[in-house]
Amino acid sequence: MVKKKDYSAGLPDPTPIIDEIISKYPSKVAKKRKKAMVANDPEIDQPVQANVRTIPGIITQRGCTYAGCKGVVLGPTRDIINLVHGPIGCSFYAWLTRRNQTKPETETAENYMMYSFSTDMQDENIVFGGEVKLKEAIREAYKLFNPKAIGVFSTCPVGLIGDDVHAVSRDMKEELGINIFGFSCEGYRGVSQSAGHHIANNGIFKHVVGNNDRPREGKFQINLLGEYNIGGDAFELERLFEEAGITLVSTYSGNSTVESFAYSHTVDLNVVMCHRSINYIAEMMEEKYGIPWIKGNFIGGSSTAKTLRKVAEFFDDAELIEKVEEIIAREEAKVEAVKAAIKPKVEGKLAMMFVGGSRAHHYQDLFEELGMLTVSAGYEFAHRDDYEGRHVIPDIKIDADTRNIEELTITKTDNPELWRDDLVAKKAELEKKGYEFSHYAGMMPQMKKNSLVIDDVSHHETEKLIEFYKPDLFCAGIKEKYVVQKSGVPLKQLHSYDYGGPYAGFEGAINFYKEMERMLVTNVWNLVDTPWKSEPEIVGSMTINA
Amino acid sequence: MVKKKDYSAGLPDPTPIIDEIISKYPSKVAKKRKKAMVANDPEIDQPVQANVRTIPGIITQRGCTYAGCKGVVLGPTRDIINLVHGPIGCSFYAWLTRRNQTKPETETAENYMMYSFSTDMQDENIVFGGEVKLKEAIREAYKLFNPKAIGVFSTCPVGLIGDDVHAVSRDMKEELGINIFGFSCEGYRGVSQSAGHHIANNGIFKHVVGNNDRPREGKFQINLLGEYNIGGDAFELERLFEEAGITLVSTYSGNSTVESFAYSHTVDLNVVMCHRSINYIAEMMEEKYGIPWIKGNFIGGSSTAKTLRKVAEFFDDAELIEKVEEIIAREEAKVEAVKAAIKPKVEGKLAMMFVGGSRAHHYQDLFEELGMLTVSAGYEFAHRDDYEGRHVIPDIKIDADTRNIEELTITKTDNPELWRDDLVAKKAELEKKGYEFSHYAGMMPQMKKNSLVIDDVSHHETEKLIEFYKPDLFCAGIKEKYVVQKSGVPLKQLHSYDYGGPYAGFEGAINFYKEMERMLVTNVWNLVDTPWKSEPEIVGSMTINA
């Protein structure tokens, strides 16, 4: 069991720990990894190496492009058959493992999320090509389920053997008359899941968005981007929007349908939660339709209130603003009550967080609300703008790994009914008042001085961090869960929420506070040491002589 | 594993096995036990010692008077609170252990069968008397449940310390205005459960029967006596009677209510299933009300048909007879089909049966139907008439143990509306035609020559019987179940049916045939010997030298 440290007087300079960590690395590795570690100073800009290759042999948290494309972005959409073209594993591992909850409109409405579809490529498909099998699989899926859309996802061998999923998709779309489209999301592309997000964004934008120009409904229409409904987060946000009278046209992609993506370009505003995974869609919608986007954050009671207010401010409607304030007042009272009960029990506890491309930032709000201290944090697959803010985007060096991810060229729609001059005007007007659009400040400005920022943290680094900081809580994913816990430090999974949640919105904040109470106030960790550890006559000083 | 014997040419004279069995007994014990064992000859009358004390120290199947009274007869009645006056055990052990199924009329109708009620006598109640506690317990039961009847059952210490359950019951009946009555069924009375049956019969007859002279309903009214609805037997019979148009006024006491006992003296005929446990009620009803009784048997397809026909014959109604024949034809076809499939698989198998006071006889019908051979049988608590037939009743010597069981003196009712002259006349008329009333031929006339009849079989005898006959099936109760099975011989419980059933009526016969197929055709008993038993190089000839 680790002994806890006291940082109430401020965090120590982490430079020695950085040095100690890299001392174990071969020099090239050390040099590279050092660039990914920064002693934070919220007052100044410091570059963090991010979105670069993981060094072979390093035990990393990262997954692959396929995981980002199929697993993260397309996975949560229920009314599409996501057909994985490849050997069985890729489809198997992405089968129900991400807790994207979904609630079909009716008991018989389409929902393929409990299913795993694969072409299960065999030896001969690798040797002779898999296009014929892929076509037949699409036909069989159509025959069995009659879906309105099929997405085809490429796994590693597909590109290498020359299977053209896009051509196959086009052919089958023509043959069957339903929407079919492919993704070149082979696992080796890019350096992490991030490439997959981009590929998914592109694919949806190209093949789905704008397919249905249905008339607008409701006064205030938005899309929520980058909310994947882990543990029911989206349900909680849906509840809030509905009560406020804001029409949530589409969520990308928690509790979503391709049907709604098709008319998601008819909204007034895009609210981006997970900047890393979905900012592309927001950008492209603005370029094509003139729809502005703002960054939102619904993790934490205050963040939720702030984001709701910002949305209401955008629409500038007295009734809406009043309703939103009413909701905030009511919900924050509940949040405060729980917080007041729990905060004294967890205040001052140390947390560290290495996860995803958004949560490692957002969850700092929740810890702040509880008076906990985030001593170190980093993303698994973010880019520099997620750390430092979007103002560094122009400075980001595009390397070969990123370059080969398609960058769509978007042009303004030529349908005058779809191009939103009104919104362009509104944006300009609001910006004058200081309202921030297309803005994300990144994680680092929010973090304490001398907190340690590490991108793509490795197992070795994780061990060292625990040794040094002796945190009360570590946040990461399933691969890290038991590694960290074996050291006597509880780990909260921030991908799967450890099968808890929701943690978004007001109810989510309450749930998270309670979860912190459970994890940090318990005595179970005191069971770890045997009581005879401290009784010398029992441990080993006696010989077996009976 | 025992090797099976072949008795297709007839059973061997069992005298040597009797001699071998008793050779292990001390001479007095041997002398006594020898009288309980008879090599059967269906052609001649042979006395069997029955209903006498079990020798102390002998491991017997038998239980006590309380078990016969509370457990067997009163236990199955759902709308009465059966309050056991004594230390906790007696009530605990009789709690839901007998599988008397019951189905209240509605979802809220009274049903106390899932409950165990006890005065839980403590030290001080033994020393200072338990009447006060008993009274208070009755009051508490009344306050909590508001039942229409409470029965009070005496356990061993009650009589000895002088608690008068009858006086207490009378007092409380007056105080609370509901029917409350006691049973002096202390465990030490009599020599087995049998005394308890008699005491229960007396109590019900005295305190319940005739309490409600409601008008008769239906054309053909009967009571079914000695059917306890183990495994749903009574449900199957209710189904047959209902379809035939025969009103089953009351069953003693499977799926029964005290409410129905109260007007059960309004029937036309009593049909006695379990002769031993219930013939007293039948006799007393005839003495008091002139209602005749017949022995019936619903175990086995043919027995069921025979008994149904006999009932129809009694009522002598063309429509009824036709309906009964229609039912029999339809049901027997089903029974025959199953029998035809199973009989070839079990024909010639050897069974033995030591159980109860009726089943050891009735179930021989089922074995006969399957072509199985009952090589030995006996009762646990029967009297000589159950073995030899009622014609021996006058010869039965009444010993001290029996003498102290109350014999009620019944006189003809002085209510002319209740005395059934019509039935008395009908009985006389039918008897002339050879119809048998008040008749039971007993077990022995039905059994094969040289089958071995043993009353109150002991553990030692059980072991010897298995050794000698190597039966394919042994029928007894839970205490014998695993004793016998450890010898590799499957045991069918005929008290609890091993939680199967129903086995009465036509459906019951089908169930039993299938159960025989399950038990006798399976290969699980072939797993008993280890395969290396016959491989000398594996069993012990090698030393451990690795």
Next chain:
Amino acid sequence: MLLRHTTEKEIDRKALTINPAKTCQPVGAMYAALGVHGCLPHSHGSQGCCSYHRSALTRHYKEPVMAATSSFTEGSSVFGGQANLLQAIGTIFSVYDPDIIAVHSTCLSETIGDDLKQIVAKANADGKVPDGKHVIEASTPSYVGSHVTGYHNMLQSIVQHFAIKTDEAKRQVNLLAGWVEPSDMRELKRISKMMGIKTVLVPDTSDVLDAPMTGKFEMYPKGGTTIPELVSMGDSMKTVAIGEWATKGAAIALDNNCKVPFDMLDLPIGVKATDRFIMSLSKAGAVAVPEEIDRERGRLVDMITDMHQYFYGKRVALFGDPDQLLPLCEFLLDLDMVPAYVVSGTPGKTFGKRMKEIFGDKIDQVKFKNGANADMFQLHQWIKQEGVDLLIGNTYGKYIALDEKIPFLRMGFPIVDRVGHSYFPTLGYMGGIRILEKILDLLMQYQDENSPEEKVELVM
């Protein structure tokens, strides 16, 4: 509803027990005696007692349970049971040939005042007890205590009868087992062996009530503490007694008669009670705790920390025997579960004291009751008043569990509708893992079956 007449409305009951959370002494005496090799229990009372106790034990263990009875009749009840018992002893030795007859009394023989000691002395004097054979006796009136008391009294008699102090001290530890399963007794021996301690375990129903199917019935199965082992207990270094309600008398008897000191412990259920047991064994046997014990413990703690979220805050109702309930409550508290209602029909004032110690400042969150007035009916009434997430107790709890749709963990005696308890221990750290596995299975199954479709979890 199965228990349709049970409502949340309590009345102040003083006389009526409904749905008891205990049974009577003799069955416990019978069970304890079966843990001695070559011993035939004998019930001095009506036939019904013996029949009921054999049936109850048979249903629980699904094994032969052999026992004889004095078969009282009205005559014996009036004139005393001496003649019956003397005849029984004679008959048993000639027909069933045990090494030991263990006679226990019943409410009947106690009420009429039969003096078992005197009758047994007479049997010995009359030569009814063959050379090298033994008749031991225990007074087990059904109207005092509970089945646990009967076990306690017979265990004490066994030890008193056999244990002899000689001049030759033995490097061994006496292990007095409370009322646990054969599997638990086997586990106690496995643990002792791992610790490198020679123990004499009494009683020991392993290889008696979990006997293999061999095609041959054994009246006296392989298992059970042997007479030489029992005799040797007087020369042991120490007695470790687990389960105060079941073993205290025997422990004291060994101390008084043979000057073998004892540790009185809880049954080793859960982490802390097992810790105390291991430490006691370690000190008693003067051996270090081997690494493999640490590792088993570590696996249990691992399961607790891994699965903590499923335990945390879950409300539990428990009924059974004090020896089980106390360490089980301690274990549940260690898991951050909430033992909300605890009932035992077995009396004993120390129960409340121990509960207060174990619960500490959480004592207000639990309603508990033990003794003659504590029953399952009241427990059910409490549950009706405020529900629980889990019910733990013997098979009779099923009726409450089905009515109230509460996940139900079968522990205690009797378990007559499931098997496994006699094969897999719940004592020790591995037993703790089994308890947790079962609790998790129940809670997770409940979650699976009661979640709306969108909330069904693949990974848990």
Next chain:
Amino acid sequence: MLLRHTTEKEIDRKALTINPAKTCQPVGAMYAALGVHGCLPHSHGSQGCCSYHRSALTRHYKEPVMAATSSFTEGSSVFGGQANLLQAIGTIFSVYDPDIIAVHSTCLSETIGDDLKQIVAKANADGKVPDGKHVIEASTPSYVGSHVTGYHNMLQSIVQHFAIKTDEAKRQVNLLAGWVEPSDMRELKRISKMMGIKTVLVPDTSDVLDAPMTGKFEMYPKGGTTIPELVSMGDSMKTVAIGEWATKGAAIALDNNCKVPFDMLDLPIGVKATDRFIMSLSKAGAVAVPEEIDRERGRLVDMITDMHQYFYGKRVALFGDPDQLLPLCEFLLDLDMVPAYVVSGTPGKTFGKRMKEIFGDKIDQVKFKNGANADMFQLHQWIKQEGVDLLIGNTYGKYIALDEKIPFLRMGFPIVDRVGHSYFPTLGYMGGIRILEKILDLLMQYQDENSPEEKVELVM
């Protein structure tokens, strides 16, 4: 309905797999490698493979699963992965310091034609492998076979790399374990010990994937077959290989390379398969079967004869791996249960042959299918056509079980929504008792919950 689009109407599918009853090779290679002490598995492919496999194993075992990856990028895919692997080997030895790196390929590295043998040879030649350290490799293309094949291939590589025949014959038996739980591997060692046979068990994930909570993370836990043990296998008397799909290659390799003959057996699941295992061990080790083994067997048979009525005639649907399914079917048939549908995504023509042997004249009562076209979707369609009383398989079966309200026994890989499988074995006679306990629990719970009130049984 969770699987609302599944209907009983089958179409003839040739290309589309829906809800697979298998996964891909590398995860098996990773699991097998974890059963060697001081070994770090390494995935030569994209990061995603390693991440997915570690996640899958972690969810199943709830333990740390350490493995490294070559972190392919588009460049490596085009130019070959040699540079990545060489760099990885260097980085791993300096940062994570394992004794062994066990490299397995992926569909990616196989498709581009990376030659692992050659790359590893180069690593050795280049001095990237420190003295006394090892790099072993196995070819595990995801588009051939299944996860079981990957386990098979890595196990074969382990044995081929290490086992050496010397002149000194050893009185020991090689025990090659199929894909079973750490608990099963522990049980295999317990059985060997009871038999008095020294065995070398490979792989051995006990004390690796059921590690205790100690407050200290161990990169290389205590367990796993050691290098000296692996080396010594070439001098063993005999190899007993259990689970043909998983161990055959390793058994043959030992025979070919070291002239150690082998018995190829089923996994010891149930009575008869365990009988064969015990006899094979007995002969291989030239030891008699000790009585305690007979007694454990007898306890299992006792449970079967006691509870036969609950098994008899119950229809079962199963999915999983051939090594488990075959002896499990045999066991179910011995119980008079009816395996009605059997599906495995793992190919192998001998599966059908063995099924026919096991079922004998009952072969017509079972629908079965294995290989690339056999999936859980079809199994579910069969169940829709005619129902079953029990479903046995990994966690994914839950969705079928909940939809169809079928009692569901979790066996196989992965089990990610329950715990216990890594602590309690299902192999051997005691494992058989555990399987029966679980089956009975499920069937009896179903009966309890679905009986009309008047049919609820106290005793079962």
